[in-house]
Structure formats: structure tokens, C-alpha cells
Amino acid sequence: MSTSPVATELLQAIQSRRAKAAVIGLGYVGLPLAMSMARAGFSVTGFDIDPGKMTAIQAGQSYIEAVPDHILQKECAEGRFSATCEFARLAECDVIAICVPTPLTRHRDPDLSFIENTCRQIAATLRPGQLISLESTTYPGTTEEVVKPILAATGLKAGTDFFLGFSPEREDPGNRDFDTSTIPKVVAGDGEDARELMTAFYGAVVKTIVPVSTTATAEAVKLTENIFRAVNIALVNELKLVYDAMGIDIWEVIDAAKTKPFGYMPFYPGPGLGGHCIPIDPFYLTWKSREYDTPTRFIELAGEVNTAMPHHIVEKVAETLDRKAGKALSRSRVLVIGLAYKKNVPDIRESPSLRLMELLIERGAEVAYHDPFVPEVPKTREYADLMGRRSVTWNRETVEGFDVALISTDHDSIDYQALADWCPLIVDTRNALARRKVEGSIIVKA
Known part of the structure; x- marks a missing residue:
């Protein structure tokens, strides 16, 4: 059970589908995720810095194979999905999923600039009662050591005012046997309330949820899956x-x-x-x-x-x-x-x-x-x-x-x-x- 009144209110909004969701980064991960959220009954706003993607979405043209045009057109027409480059609208959203790139530098060091810049955008409008979920693949400790301090610098307290979680993406472009809603979803939260909120939200979107104890564990799960394949x-x-x-x-x-x-x-x-x-x-x-x-x-x-x-x-x-x-x-x-x-x-x-x-x-x-x-x-x-x-x-x-x-x-x-x-x-x-x-x-x- 949630121990925070703010968490309790957000949980009720998620369970009733009154919570408004946001997806930042409308690429191979973000756009399919946004469609799954919309199909689950949430009102979803997609955010991206690429105006070309906005133009395509407004024209009902999907640029991601996993999202057919008719699905995109349906969710837009029925008012469950819209896209924008205006990050000030993040203030309207109760659940925010971060799906931005995490490349390497030329020296093969992690480049977290996309995550950091995105978190600063979120911090600009951060308010009590928001759940922030990082989905970008990264090293264990990123949610706790990078994301949390940027958001906490607003003066709001993680676990009391806002809630933080990590849920690694598991997209496989071209795989017709699975889509976002049928791939089991690993989730973790920074504290018990955040974990409960993460489980409730993603449980409404994805068929199978796999909760783990900490955000660092969830970050390690994603790396382990891909290191296994690489080796x-x-x-x-x-x-x-x-x-x-x-x-x-x-x-x-x-x-x-x-x-x-x-x-x-x-x-x-x-x-x-x-x-x-x-x-x-x-x-x-x-x-x-x-x-x-x-x-x-x-x-x-x-x-x-x-x-x-x-x-x-x-x-x-x-x-x-x-x-x-x-x-x-x-x-x-x-x-x-x-x-x-x-x-x-x-x-x-x-x-x-x-x-x-x-x-x-x-x-x-x-x-x-x-x-x-x-x-x-x-x-x-x-x-x-x-x-x-x-x-x-x-x-x-x-x-x-x-x-x-x-x-x-x-x-x-x-x-x-x-x-x-x-x-x-x-x-x-x-x-x-x-x-x-x-x-x-x-x-x-x-």
C-alpha cells in the first residue's frame, strides 16, 4: 500500500486511467510504447525534438514499422495520442517515460547527454504527483546517481513529492512474434511507493510485469541480456x-x-x-x-x-x-x-x-x-x-x-x-x- 498521500492519489489516477502519460523520444522504442499506452486507455502525449516526426504524425504517417499507419491514425483520431515539440506541456502529464538514445563517445565512454538534457526539461515543469520512468539502456546506478539529483535540485523530494523508476526497453525491430504489450516488462522503483506505481502503470500497458528490488538491478538486467548476446x-x-x-x-x-x-x-x-x-x-x-x-x-x-x-x-x-x-x-x-x-x-x-x-x-x-x-x-x-x-x-x-x-x-x-x-x-x-x-x-x- 502507498504510504504517501501523493502516491495514493497518483495510484488511483493510474488505476482509473485518468492519469495522463508522456513519452519523451518518439523513435523505435518511444512510438510503439506510446501506442501501447494509448491502447490501454491512457491519454498520451509524445515529445520529440525532431519537427519532421511531428509533421509525419500529424499527417497520420508512421515512420516506425512496428506502428502501422492505421493504428497511429486511430489513436490520434480518438484523442488518445498527440505529439509535440513543446516540452512545457510536460507539466500536464502524470507519468513520464524517457526513451532517448544512450550512445557511446568516440572513446567508448557512456554519453548520457540525452538523458541529462531530458531530465532538465522535465525538471523545468516538475510538480508533485508525477512518476518519472527511465527506459533508456544505461549502466547500473544511472537512475539514482544521474536522474534523481537533476530532478531533486528543484527542491521536490523523490519518494514524497515525485516518484522515480526504471524499466528497460525490450524492443526487437522486425520481430513479428512480439510487440511492446506482449514482451514481459521489468520494472523497479526508487522506494516502495515508486515500485508500486511503476507496477500499476506498466501492468496496465503490458501483459506480464517482472518487478525487481532496485533500479540498479533493473538497469543490470538490460545490460545482462545484451552482454549475453554479444559474448x-x-x-x-x-x-x-x-x-x-x-x-x-x-x-x-x-x-x-x-x-x-x-x-x-x-x-x-x-x-x-x-x-x-x-x-x-x-x-x-x-x-x-x-x-x-x-x-x-x-x-x-x-x-x-x-x-x-x-x-x-x-x-x-x-x-x-x-x-x-x-x-x-x-x-x-x-x-x-x-x-x-x-x-x-x-x-x-x-x-x-x-x-x-x-x-x-x-x-x-x-x-x-x-x-x-x-x-x-x-x-x-x-x-x-x-x-x-x-x-x-x-x-x-x-x-x-x-x-x-x-x-x-x-x-x-x-x-x-x-x-x-x-x-x-x-x-x-x-x-x-x-x-x-x-x-x-x-x-x-x-
Whole structure:
């Protein structure tokens, strides 16, 4: 039971759906979350600094695959969702979810500037009776050590006047088996009242709630999930290099190993890590661990292995061109298939394809790409020189003009048999052709 009258009033507002919700950051996490809140019966206001997103939302056009246009249009038309760039309107909201980016600096240190700036915006209108929930992935202690002091500097007291919690996002772009409301939600609060409020609010939005004891524990849960994946991907990437040297097909090994009904979970090699979580999150824990003088050698080694994969792939392309076509990489035209970081999505965040293109260009190759989901390379933090490049036309005349195709992302909509018919040489990092029993051309697994 809530011990604070303010908490009791807010709890009643949540339970009756009278509480007004806000989502700050309307990207891959924030917009689907806002739609789930609206479908649960809450009045939701979305906040973002990008006026382009406001224009799209007002036109009923979703820019996130997980949110179909008709869902966005329905929630807007029925008055349960609206979007704005006016952060002063945060004062109207009872529950505020923070869904902003947490990238790394060039030195692989956490960049919490988005969280800090957002908290300052919230602090400007903070009032008694608000619940603030951080969803951005970060190191254990961020909610307590970064968010709380900024909000408490207003003179309002956490746990008495306002309430603070952490609930890590678990979005998986392109996964059609789960959506925001069906993925179990880990929640934690700064104190008992905050935990009860977090449980009540997210319990109204998501089917399954997993409460944990502290916000630091919840922050650690998210990092653990993604470190688990990063380490296992690094392991299988290293095995790929070893088995390739032995003439053993890693894909055949994995297919056979995964028939064991216990004690094994398949992970698959690739050209490098991509996405907003796995390439970044492990380094948040690595950075924080220095404060406790505890090394994270295993995690850092996995990072080294995964970071090196694009270099190995480019060497494989150069070797394949030399051995199979008698041509140097510096005199070759390379077509990269797939720019997104994973198949069947338009998301290019941290995509290894961008790094592959950069490395190939540095080696003197003429490089282009084809991706049905990414018609043009947008502005990125690290690959400014690639901005504006457009996906090449998909036809025989165009594809035949390349010396080699490098499959980096295996979108299902690509006609791989046509690729094998048109391009004389293919380097496949995803086993895409073998899985589809494609024949023709010279195909080299990498």
C-alpha cells in the first residue's frame, strides 16, 4: 500500500486511467510504447525534438514499422495520442517515460547527454504527483546517481513529492512474434511507493510485469541480456574464423549442434554487430566496472572480436577477388547487399554494412549498395562521407556491372537467385544462398 498521500492519489489516477502519460523520444522504442499506452486507455502525449516526426504524425504517417499507419491514425483520431515539440506541456502529464538514445563517445565512454538534457526539461515543469520512468539502456546506478539529483535540485523530494523508476526497453525491430504489450516488462522503483506505481502503470500497458528490488538491478538486467548476446556472437564469430581455416563450414556445424535438445543455444556469425543495443551496451558496464576496480576482460575480449569482424570480411572479399577473378580489390566494383543492421527492417543504427563500405572504399574499391528498405544513406554520427548515397537499381544491367556482391544483410525480399544469375562472384556472410538452395555464380561463405 502507498504510504504517501501523493502516491495514493497518483495510484488511483493510474488505476482509473485518468492519469495522463508522456513519452519523451518518439523513435523505435518511444512510438510503439506510446501506442501501447494509448491502447490501454491512457491519454498520451509524445515529445520529440525532431519537427519532421511531428509533421509525419500529424499527417497520420508512421515512420516506425512496428506502428502501422492505421493504428497511429486511430489513436490520434480518438484523442488518445498527440505529439509535440513543446516540452512545457510536460507539466500536464502524470507519468513520464524517457526513451532517448544512450550512445557511446568516440572513446567508448557512456554519453548520457540525452538523458541529462531530458531530465532538465522535465525538471523545468516538475510538480508533485508525477512518476518519472527511465527506459533508456544505461549502466547500473544511472537512475539514482544521474536522474534523481537533476530532478531533486528543484527542491521536490523523490519518494514524497515525485516518484522515480526504471524499466528497460525490450524492443526487437522486425520481430513479428512480439510487440511492446506482449514482451514481459521489468520494472523497479526508487522506494516502495515508486515500485508500486511503476507496477500499476506498466501492468496496465503490458501483459506480464517482472518487478525487481532496485533500479540498479533493473538497469543490470538490460545490460545482462545484451552482454549475453554479444559474448555468444563473439564466440561463434571466432569459431567461424577457426573452422574456416580448417575447411569446416560453421553453418553446418551450428545446424547439427542445435539438434541437441539441451545444453546448447544457437547463435550465428555475421559481418559484425549492429543495432542500438548489442554493440554499445556491454561498454556501459565495462566503463562502470572501473569505479569498482573490477576488470571485465571477457566482455572486452568479445567486443574486440566483434569489432574486428568487418576487417576479416574485407580481407575475405580481397582474397576471393584475387583467387577467383585474378583482380585486386583496389580495381574492383563491390556491391554490398543490405545496409540495415538486421534483415527486414530499415534500421541502420551501428550497422556493420556502413563500416564495411568505409573499409572497402579505404582499400580503393568502387562501392555501392542495394537495400529495398533503405533507399538513401541518411546522416549518421560516424559515416558522414556515405550520406546521400542511394541504393542501386535492382536489375541485371546494373548488378552485372559489379565484380563481386557482398551479402551483409539477408533481407527476405531480395531475389537471391537473380543475384546469383547476374553477379559473377558472391561473398555471403549470412549463409543466405545456401539456406535458400541458390545455385549459380561463384559463392564464397565468409
